[in-house]
């Protein structure tokens with residue numbers, strides 16, 4: 483039962499009223515408005531623009547910039563994500579980052595604020611409904627507390643949230659139609675319906691992204707990769723990668739993976755608004771994939787009833803030997819690289835061509851191992 487681990491004696495009435503109230507309004511007042519006054523393109527566009535502005539302020543600003551420092555940003559980017567991030571009604575960036583850093587540090591354990599081990603409902607929204615104000619504190623964000631804009635946002639976050647999240651879309655609605663019906667439409671579509679949509683998309687990262695999908699990089703924690711979830715989470719659905727390499731500005735690390743947040747960060751770099759984008763080296767990512775693929779295959783082989791033919795087994799053994807050998811060699815290279823960065827930089831140019839060939843070979847072998855795994 484999903485409700486059995488919920489401490490019902492500690493309900494946060496303010497948060498609960500807001501979360502449940504907006505949800506109920508989105509399901510009642512929004513359809514009632516459409517029934518009474520209809521819906522026009524302006525309202526649809528307002529919803530979509532506000533959805534992306536506030537949702538990506540959370541993923542790009544709150545998450546990848548402030549919580550993980552995966553890149554640097556000029557003040558206009560900071561200010562925009564602080565204003566529109568507040569309008570997502572997910573508290574101040576100080577509070578959000580403090581909780582999120584605790585999530586990474588204690589993932590799946592008692593001190594993880596939204597631990598999936600306490601159930602899907604708890605990780606999704608329960609942790610907010612039952613988080614008393616007295617529980618609030620700012621641990622692990624001393625670096626952010628030096629940022630004047632961040633501290634300013636923390637002080638006025640509820641005011642900013644109401645102004646940017648509700649009053650702003652209502653004013654736009656009024657400007658479009660010059661009457662109260664227009665203002666109400668702006669408030670309902672750009673404010674209420676949008677805030678409910680953005681919040682549940684964010685909540686899915688803590689619930690669904692720790693439940694559904696695969697684990698191509700590590701089984702160290704419950705985080706999973708899912709293209710489907712990435713569609714609803716501005717690219718944060720590649721959560722297994724993110725938990726393994728949290729300092730990479732990309733969550734969907736492969737070029738084809740759906741990650742609008744990474745494209746926005748990269749695009750803004752081109753016009754000088756962001757910089758210092760942090761990337762995990764490709765060979766390190768492939769090493770993690772190789773180790774994980776081998777672990778998963780061993781598990782499957784151990785539990786499978788299927789017996790492989792002699793030739794397949796020989797091929798598989800050769801592939802695994804090659805990947806293990808490559809794994810060891812790359813790990814040694816990495817240690818060397820750390821020891822003498824300058825020297826390695828000199829050698830790295832010629833080593834790059836060689837490495838590229840090895841990467842290609844490794845991927846071919848990895849594909850073979852995965853194919854065998856799939857038929858088991």
Ligand SMILES: [Zn+2]
Pocket residue numbers: 585687688692705721725
């Ligand atoms: Zn997570």
Ligand SMILES: [Zn+2]
Pocket residue numbers: 545549550582586724728
């Ligand atoms: Zn994170």
